Amino acid sequence: MIYAEIKTGDAEGTYLAHSINSHKGRLGKGHHLTSSDINDLLMSDIATITTIRLEEHDIHEDLAAAQLGQFVSGRGVKTSLAFTGRCNIYSTEHGVFETTPQDIDKINSIDEAITLATLSSYSVVHPDQLVATAKIIPLAAPSQALEQTKGLAQLTVHPFKKFKTGLILTRLPQTKKSVLAKTQMVVNQRLKSCVNELSETTIVDHTPTAIATAINTLRKSNHDLILIFGASAIVDRQDALPKGLELSGGDIEHFGMPVDPGNLLLLGNHSGCKIIGLPGCARSPKLNGFDWILQRILAGLNVNRNTIMQMGCGGLLSEIPTRPQPREKIPSEISHNAPKVTAILLAAGQSRRMGPENKLLQKWHGKPLVKWVADNIGESQVDHTIVVTGHEAKLVQKTLSQNDVEYVHNPDFTDGLSTSLIKGLMAVPADSDAVLICLGDMPSINGTQLNQLIKAYDPENGAAVCVPTFEGKRGNPVLWNKSFIPEMLNLKGDSGARHLLGNYPEDLQEVIMDNTSVLSDIDTPEALSNLRETSFTK
Incomplete structure (x- = not known):
């Protein structure tokens, strides 16, 4: 590749090294410059730009990523269209993901332009779950290096079989x-x-x-x-x-x-x-x-x-609190590091009980209900927020355009709440410790209350699931240790994960709240009217 700052008039056919703004809009990094682009840039008084020109043995990042994805894909996986030098690889099965770490290392050692990141081998995965990503670092990869990756590694998902x-x-x-x-x-x-x-x-x-x-x-x-x-x-x-x-x-x-x-x-x-x-x-x-x-x-x-x-490396798993002889006593002053919490904001439903209007977009004190929930999560100690969209997804995303959130769309939202929850759970980052499941129609739960749940979370001492309560009644949201995710991925229909609470009394911690907000979801016009009549407290 030839990386250089050149006159704009000479840049047709090259690729932008950096994003640039013109009077017609923004051209992104890696954009292939056309004669129309050149005229636009010149009319915007941009005389020089930094570009990349591909040489004979260079393969454009998208084509290179797509080829690498195909080279390593075996049974039970599929590749996405490559974009910005990235080709994502997804499972097509519910089963066990397998690859060989040494083979992945070989691919990543060939050339710094070529990278492949995967889940840990033998992870349990579900259909449409991301298992690997092939990423080309610069705007092109050497063809000779890419050819060397052929046959070095294979990503496979073995589907679960029925056993008696x-x-x-x-x-x-x-x-x-x-x-x-x-x-x-x-x-x-x-x-x-x-x-x-x-x-x-x-x-x-x-x-x-x-x-x-x-x-x-x-x-x-x-x-x-x-x-x-x-x-x-x-x-x-x-x-x-x-x-x-x-x-x-x-x-x-x-x-x-x-x-x-x-x-x-x-x-x-x-x-x-x-x-x-x-x-x-x-x-x-x-x-x-x-x-x-x-x-x-x-x-x-x-x-x-x-x-x-061969299971010893990585075999030191988290301690089970009920074991009579813990491996090591950790001093109390260092034993409770802040957990990394991912919130799943469920915002996909049709809100049929509310009537023709989408309840999540109804306003309370000048702000849509779902915006209140997202803002309150943003003010808490939650590290990452995943918003699951479905019904009127574009309007929900527009409402939350200023929030730092990740979106996951559920095309099957009409099949029940569980489908949206599963979509959100499948997107939870691997390094998360716990998942906070939030409903989009509970706007009066503030960041302080969310922090109370996070503070109570202590899986090593019987608080792997934290449930808010008011006057003895359990409410929402519920904070779950990530170890419960595999079981929640098997939920069906219009039920969430609450029915699982009864299975784990030894892991359940009730967190007492000082008001009814954790019991109040806005499902009907009457509930919305009552909410609007209440005094506003932040």
């Missing part, structure tokens, strides 16, 4: 029925997040003989996957659960894993069926080593001893 899965729960005399019931529920929720569910659950005594009998019974009914949750943790290959597996005629492939929590996991097989002895931490919905094994198996990936032993 059985669960064996063992009991001791002191085992509570409620513990067994909760264990079954949590295991089934994990399966549902991967498009599966338990077909059979059996409860037996915590003895090798009883376990062996249960395994053989499930194998006779053609179960593809058997999960065993012991009444006590496995401590050795001679323990009841491993011995029961061997007594049934099965084999132990590996005991233990370099993932914490999740160390005490047992991997085995019986006549082609995978057997997993679950670690005690799998009673919690929080991420642990069992999740990594389960997700890969359900996506049809091979899991063996070597798979497990």
